[in-house]
Amino acid sequence: MTARDGLPSGREDRAREYRHALGRFPTGVAFVAARTPDGEAAGLLINSFTSVSLTPPMVLWCLGLAARSRPVFAAAPSFAVSILSEDQRSLLGDLARPLDRRLQGVPIRDGLGGAPVIENASAVFECTIATVTRAGDHEVYLGQVEHFERRDDTPLAYLAGQYGRVHVAA
Ligand SMILES: Cc1cc2nc3c(=O)[nH]c(=O)nc-3n(C[C@H](O)[C@H](O)[C@H](O)COP(=O)(O)O)c2cc1C
Secondary structure: OOOOOOOOOOHHHHHHHHHHHHOOOOEEOEEEEEEOOOOOEEEEEEOOOEEEEOOOOEEEEEEEOOOOOHHHHHHOOEEEEEEOEHHHHHHHHHHOOOHHHOOOOOOEEEOHHHOEEEOOOOEEEEEEEEEEEEEOOEEEEEEEEEEEEEOOOOEOEEEOOEEEOOOOOO
16 A cells, blocks of 8 residues: 555554545444344444445445444344434434443334334434445445435534534535
8 A cells, every 4th residue: 555645654654644545535424233133232333334226225334343243233134224413413422332331321213123223313224134245354234225214404424533514515
């Protein structure tokens, strides 16, 4: 991997520069969650959510191999993606807590396969898992959208490691 500006030379510097370069791509923030047939639920904050196909509707997101919630996703038939709205910024701290109390006090409902869905999310995509593909230090979860909904609110934005407001140009 070469940084074109030629500045960072050390391995750690290059890795940091690479993350900073990726951070130039603004995204939203979502909470993706699943439940095993045994009833165990888990979820995590992500910004790797992407639409893949419109017909049929398919989306993907990426899960770090070290994620503690990984066994739950591995055993679940489905997942639910809740796109956070600007009004839900206050939930970010809760949703970043240790896994065993991450959903404590968070308003959720059961979605497809019992996957936790955050109430009043800006949009929700409930998916059956189509494929899981290992890619470097992540797994790519590709899902077929079985149900979706959206609200007329403002989604939360994420850019360069910071949360922000979407400003729609006229
Ligand atoms: C804004 C934001 C975006 C993130 N995006 C991802 C992502 O796309 N994939 C991922 O595996 N982790 C992502 N993370 C990190 C996980 O949310 C975090 O590592 C979490 O603690 C993993 O939880 P677990 O180990 O309990 O499963 C993101 C974190 C934040 C704050």
